[in-house]
Amino acid sequence: MILEYDLRFFAKDGPGGEKTEEPTAKKLEDARKEGQVAKSKEIVNAATLLAIFAGFSMLVSYYAGSFLDIFRIVYNRIPEWTQYYDGEIPVAVILSGIREMVIRFIMIILPVLLLGFIIPFISDLVQVKWAPTTKPLQPRFSKINPANGFKRIFSLNSLIELLKSLLKLAVIGIMVFIYLRSNQNRLLIILDLPMINAVVMAGQMIVAIGIRIAAAYIAIALLDYVYQKWKFNEDNKMTKQEVKDEYKNMEGDPQIKSQQRRRMQEASRRRMMQQLPQADVVITNPTHYAVAIRYAPELYDAPYVVAKGADYLAERIREVARENDIEIVENKPLARMLYANVEVDQIVPPELYQAVAEVLAFVYTLKGKV
Numbered sequence: 512m513i514l515e516y517d518l519r520f521f522a523k524d525g526p527g528g529e530k531t532e533e534p535t536a537k538k539l540e541d542a543r544k545e546g547q548v549a550k551s552k553e554i555v556n557a558a559t560l561l562a563i564f565a566g567f568s569m570l571v572s573y574y575a576g577s578f579l580d581i582f583r584i585v586y587n588r589i590p591e592w593t594q595y596y597d598g599e600i601p602v603a604v605i606l607s608g609i610r611e612m613v614i615r616f617i618m619i620i621l622p623v624l625l626l627g628f629i630i631p632f633i634s635d636l637v638q639v640k641w642a643p644t645t646k647p648l649q650p651r652f653s654k655i656n657p658a659n660g661f662k663r664i665f666s667l668n669s670l671i672e673l674l675k676s677l678l679k680l681a682v683i684g685i686m687v688f689i690y691l692r693s694n695q696n697r698l699l700i701i702l703d704l705p706m707i708n709a710v711v712m713a714g715q716m717i718v719a720i721g722i723r724i725a726a727a728y729i730a731i732a733l734l735d736y737v738y739q740k741w742k743f744n745e746d747n748k749m750t751k752q753e754v755k756d757e758y759k760n761m762e763g764d765p766q767i768k769s770q771q772r773r774r775m776q777e778a779s780r781r782r783m784m785q786q787l788p789q790a791d792v793v794i795t796n797p798t799h800y801a802v803a804i805r806y807a808p809e810l811y812d813a814p815y816v817v818a819k820g821a822d823y824l825a826e827r828i829r830e831v832a833r834e835n836d837i838e839i840v841e842n843k844p845l846a847r848m849l850y851a852n853v854e855v856d857q858i859v860p861p862e863l864y865q866a867v868a869e870v871l872a873f874v875y876t877l878k879g880k881v
Contacts, residue, residue, distance in 0.1 A: 532754050534747035542747055549743035553675070553732035554707040555631045557725060562630045564721035565622045567714070575710040577619045581612055618689070668742075673734065682727045690720050783818040783855055784827070788835040789819040792874045793828060794849060797841045801825035803832070804850040804859070808873055813858040814867050819850050838874045845870070 534542075542548070566573065585608050617624075691698065694716060701709050749757070790803035791814075803818040820828050832839050845866050853859060859867050 530748040530750050530753075532749045532751060534749060535754065535757060537757060538749060542743075547743070547747075548638075549740045550635065551732055551736040551739045553728070553735040554638060555634040557728040557732040558634045559627055559630045560728060561722065561725035562626045562723055563623055564718050568718045568722065570623075572711055574619065575707060575714055578616070579707060579710060581619075585612055591785050593604050631684055635793050656723065671738070672856045675731070678731060679703075679728065682731065683724050684721045686727060687720055690716075690723060718756065779825070779855070784831060785819045787828060787831050790832070790835070792836050792870055793832040793837055793839045794846045794870060795825070795829065795839055796843050796846045799825060800850045801828040801832075802846055802853075803828060803837070804849075804867060804871070811858050813864065813872060814847065815858040816853045816855055819853075820854060821850065838877060840870050842866075844868065 588608065696714060697716065701712055704712065787803055789807075790805045793801055793803045795801045800821055801819065801824075802816060804814050805817045806814040818828055829839055831837075845863070848863060849859070849867075853863075
């Protein structure tokens with residue numbers, strides 16, 4: 512028994528060899544349709560974090576006063592509730608008060624929360640443009656396959672994600688430590704300040720730390736974006752065989768295209784031979800070429816080519832001409848000129864009018880049409 516094998520399957524990265532070719536436009540377009548794009552989640556997170564803290568920084572005093580007002584409203588109602596319910600406030604009343612606090616709190620911070628929704632959308636839009644797809648949401652067996660799960664856990668990408676997480680934690684820790692160390696005097700006096708001033712100062716310190724963390728986070732995010740672009744390009748690189756196969760699929764298999772061309776030629780030839788009996792004359796080489804000419808004033812202003820052929824097809828045209836009593840005229844130069852320059856169903860060019868007209872006049876004279 513003889514076993515067949517393909518040496519390509521022994522090459523690096525499987526069939527076609529190593530992936531050394533840059534991804535084609537079609538490859539990138541297909542990846543985009545599958546929801547695979549070069550984008551960094553860190554860019555989204557950093558931009559969102561910076562926008563939220565920047566929003567808080569402009570409204571620290573307003574938020575501090577608003578939060579204290581909420582506290583005062585609820586706190587001032589406690590004596591009323593206690594007196595009205597004889598010292599025992601029902602759970603329903605307490606829950607109602609908490610609900611009111613939460614609603615007021617949400618309404619106050621709603622503008623900043625909206626930033627948390629708008630900024631991620633804009634960040635994604637800037638990175639990958641607008642191209643919504645539902646492909647990533649479709650269930651795939653590979654996502655629940657334990658073997659693939661272990662591969663993802665212990666992959667290079669997982670290691671890089673771990674390093675990024677450690678780097679972010681380190682940055683946050685260093686930023687908080689440096690800021691608090693340089694502002695330790697403010698921390699010591701915050702307890703001696705009036706409530707509103709203490710809340711404002713605490714808010715300012717939190718926002719200042721948040722902005723510093725976000726700024727450092729952006730630097731990490733930019734590095735991650737460069738890495739994601741590089742990784743996306745590497746993941747989508749193609750083997751030489753894949754490039755050839757894609758080109759073949761786009762342009763069509765040469766063998767299939769040849770078959771289609773042959774079928775089209777055969778159909779055109781059959782149509783041409785069906786029209787041949789309408790010709791007035793067949794001009795020959797005499798053996799190599801044959802061109803059938805017809806003059807129909809109702810169709811064209813000049814004579815036109817009904818059929819033409821070389822060698823075997825020329826012989827077939829002559830046979831059909833004889834079967835249909837069509838005159839065959841030998842004119843080597845004219846036959847060659849017509850065959851080379853005029854396609855089927857095209858009129859004779861002006862420079863050949865005279866020569867063709869003389870042949871048609873000769874034929875009409877023979878048949879008594881003039």
